[in-house]
Amino acid sequence: MDQFLSLVVSAVLLAGLYAAMAFGLGLIYGVLRIVNLAHGGVIMAGAYTTWVLFTRFGMDPYLSIPIVVPLAFLFGVGLYKGLVRFLPRGAAGGVQSLLLLFGVWLVMQNVAYLLFSGNDQAIRTSYSTRGLSLLGVIVPLNRLVVFVIGLLTLAVLHVLLTRTYVGKAIRAVAQNPDSCTLVGIDVERIYTLTFAIGTALAGLAGLLLSTLFAFNPGAGAVELLKSFVIVVLGGLGSVVGIALGAFVLATVEVFSILVLPSFLTAAVGFVLLVLVLVFRPGGLFGQKVLS
Amino acid sequence: MSVLEVQDIEVFYGDAQALFGVSLTVEQGEIVTIVGSNGAGKTTTLRAIAGIRPLAKGEVAFEGTSLKGVPAGERPGMGIALVPEGRELWPQMTVEENLELGAFSPRARKDRVATLRYVYTLFPRLAERRRQLAGTMSGGEQQMCAIGRALMSKPRLLMFDEPSLGLAPILVQQVFANVQRLRDEGLTILLVEQNLKKALETADRGYVIETGAIAQYGPASELLADESIRAAYLGI
Ligand SMILES: Nc1ncnc2c1ncn2[C@@H]1O[C@H](COP(=O)(O)OP(=O)(O)OP(=O)(O)O)[C@@H](O)[C@H]1O
Ligand SMILES: [Mg+2]
Numbered sequence: 001m002d003q004f005l006s007l008v009v010s011a012v013l014l015a016g017l018y019a020a021m022a023f024g025l026g027l028i029y030g031v032l033r034i035v036n037l038a039h040g041g042v043i044m045a046g047a048y049t050t051w052v053l054f055t056r057f058g059m060d061p062y063l064s065i066p067i068v069v070p071l072a073f074l075f076g077v078g079l080y081k082g083l084v085r086f087l088p089r090g091a092a093g094g095v096q097s098l099l100l101l102f103g104v105w106l107v108m109q110n111v112a113y114l115l116f117s118g119n120d121q122a123i124r125t126s127y128s129t130r131g132l133s134l135l136g137v138i139v140p141l142n143r144l145v146v147f148v149i150g151l152l153t154l155a156v157l158h159v160l161l162t163r164t165y166v167g168k169a170i171r172a173v174a175q176n177p178d179s180c181t182l183v184g185i186d187v188e189r190i191y192t193l194t195f196a197i198g199t200a201l202a203g204l205a206g207l208l209l210s211t212l213f214a215f216n217p218g219a220g221a222v223e224l225l226k227s228f229v230i231v232v233l234g235g236l237g238s239v240v241g242i243a244l245g246a247f248v249l250a251t252v253e254v255f256s257i258l259v260l261p262s263f264l265t266a267a268v269g270f271v272l273l274v275l276v277l278v279f280r281p282g283g284l285f286g287q288k289v290l291s
Numbered sequence: 292m293s294v295l296e297v298q299d300i301e302v303f304y305g306d307a308q309a310l311f312g313v314s315l316t317v318e319q320g321e322i323v324t325i326v327g328s329n330g331a332g333k334t335t336t337l338r339a340i341a342g343i344r345p346l347a348k349g350e351v352a353f354e355g356t357s358l359k360g361v362p363a364g365e366r367p368g369m370g371i372a373l374v375p376e377g378r379e380l381w382p383q384m385t386v387e388e389n390l391e392l393g394a395f396s397p398r399a400r401k402d403r404v405a406t407l408r409y410v411y412t413l414f415p416r417l418a419e420r421r422r423q424l425a426g427t428m429s430g431g432e433q434q435m436c437a438i439g440r441a442l443m444s445k446p447r448l449l450m451f452d453e454p455s456l457g458l459a460p461i462l463v464q465q466v467f468a469n470v471q472r473l474r475d476e477g478l479t480i481l482l483v484e485q486n487l488k489k490a491l492e493t494a495d496r497g498y499v500i501e502t503g504a505i506a507q508y509g510p511a512s513e514l515l516a517d518e519s520i521r522a523a524y525l526g527i
Contacts, residue, residue: 165391165392165395165400168384168388168391168392169392169395171381171383171384172381172384172392175381175382175383175384176379176380176381176382178343178375178379179375179379179380179381180392181341181343181363181364182341182343182363182367182372182373182375182379182441183367183392183393183394183395183396183440183443183444184364184365184366184367184368184395184396184399184444185364185392185395186364187364
């Protein structure tokens, strides 16, 4: 029973991080119909930026959110305006955008190797090892903070997408860009903004991951794939769908340690992905686009 | 000064020319209709006026100002609205969200609460359905929503592209009645229709478009009485 409870707590905490991590990928796909393979690279870059701020300037990783997230946002604006804007969209442009953004990722990875070498890095703060008792389960403080930040991020996104004019415009562009022009929505601006928000979320995910795990320039690959699994599970870009998808993946992963050796945990998600694609290709919760 | 002046415009889709020098004018408070058969270029004409299709030649002027270089996204803010063919709503957003987004341009946005109230008094059915997803409504209700969305931008020129398409006869009546009502409220209207008889009965003046060029124009009643038009389009 104790173990069950502690696994549930771990799953829920992990889900908060996973949701924040996957949302950017889902948002960009939902609106631009592009699978952003650079997502993994931005996660890695977010982790390194946080690490540099921590080691060079002694900045607390969580307090550097107001720096890392805007930087990632600006990187997204640049990437969109410099490259992504010229890509064909949707099914027709699938291969080109995959190749281009994969290329961007490779470049980012190699720059990171140059700057930081291939060694593992980690961020250890004074509270890194501290724990907290939650429902009688001892939980690492960092995990709890990451979960809360993930949850807050989802809440902010939900409010943005459902309550603000610009958020509604983002959903409208996802559903029918042609009629957006008719009401005076600048569709290109919405594309830029959406891509930048998605990239900012990847940067935030990198920051959060850097407080929990060691990383190197190859980081982000597993996270990208997990994000992909979550988006397929949860549907495109509805906040609730992504949260549910994240929770399903986190639960399956966490509980798999009861029956599987831990090095297979990461593979569990992909088995799940294959099962869903075969049996419920529309996702577990139906296929609504940013509704 | 005409509300709308279209001068000798040519439009291409790739290499294929769709409009071969179309000219027309719409005066303040008029209902003007463009009629013609499938593929004649009606939608293309409206898209060119809305700025969605670029002009290869010619010019469009709104209230005396040339629209050359004005991107499509800025035209709703100037007072030009289009109710597009096939409604083109955002199906997974509520009726009210669809309407709100109609007032996206800054000029319309500051008055959106009052305009929304006006649209709801015009179409009480939309008020009843405000929380419903637009894609789940009937064709007639979706058409109302599309008209409402266009009205939310506070247009002075309202363009309709085949608003009666796919509607039951009783709803077709309603659509044309609404067009007339909106004119009575002070709007200027450019109406594209395949339903030539109804359109000419509703409009003040009409243009007949054939393969991308204006074949005939004049007062609606004269066009309706014209032997060649009756033979070609009404089978009489
Ligand atoms: N997206 C497009 N790509 C290529 N050609 C097009 C496109 N849209 C229209 N055309 C062509 O342009 C011409 C005019 O089309 P348009 O849609 O303006 O006609 P329409 O009068 O609106 O017809 P309908 O009554 O069927 O709506 C047609 O020959 C059509 O095939
Ligand atoms: Mg048409």
